[in-house]
Amino acid sequence: GESVGLHLPTLSVQEGDNSIINCAYSNSASDYFIWYKQESGKGPQFIIDIRSNMDKRQGQRVTVLLNKTVKHLSLQIAATQPGDSAVYFCAENSPNSGYALNFGKGTSLLVTP
Amino acid sequence: SQTIHQWPATLVQPVGSPLSLECTVEGTSNPNLYWYRQAAGRGLQLLFYSVGIGQISSEVPQNLSASRPQDRQFILSSKKLLLSDSGFYLCAWSGLAGGKGEQYFGPGTRLTVT
DSSP: OOOEEESOSEEEEETTSOEEEEEEEOOTTOOEEEEEEEOTTSOOEEEEEEETTOSEEEOSSEEEEEETTTTEEEEEESSOOGGGOEEEEEEEEOGGGTTOOEEOOOEEEEEEO | OOEEEEEOSEEEEOTTOOEEEEEEEESOSSOEEEEEEEOTTOOEEEEEEEEETTEEEESSOSSEEEEEEETTEEEEEESSOOGGGOEEEEEEEESSSTTOSOOEEOOOEEEEEO
């Protein structure tokens, strides 16, 4: 079946550096993508989303890039802070998946001082 | 502003016992409601969603069921729990049709079946 996966299960960065978390998807019909941050023991928190008619979207300290040619999605976090330490999930939706968001397994981001 | 509540926060239940998890949303009307399960170290799996009172769609066959007795109340139930039902259960709501739009998650319920 279709899947959403992440290149790296863990990522360690120094405080102040930029972080890049990658995500590959396999469904070429996917037209909506979303990033969530989940801290230990808590529910996921929305970060940013992007539709397939865009290739870049910026938020506060975060940028999502979408490359539909290679079916790749990335989340860039500028000036990473200790509070950014969490597990990051990408998820996608396609026209034939109805209400379901298909989540990847997640990348653990650890920010060291 | 909108808020979403789940309870209980943690639950330990023996195999074969019943289950009832509750989710309520405040500050919005006619939300789409979702139940997800998250196994340890895994992503989220959609179990059920609801677009209105009494309207439930199941994504994964299992021994769980869901009900929506009121507009902003979503309940996850089981008559007999299995060990494999252990996990972190998350309720979410969204205000947009279909899967195109942010889903806002509650704090979750940690269920351990012993």
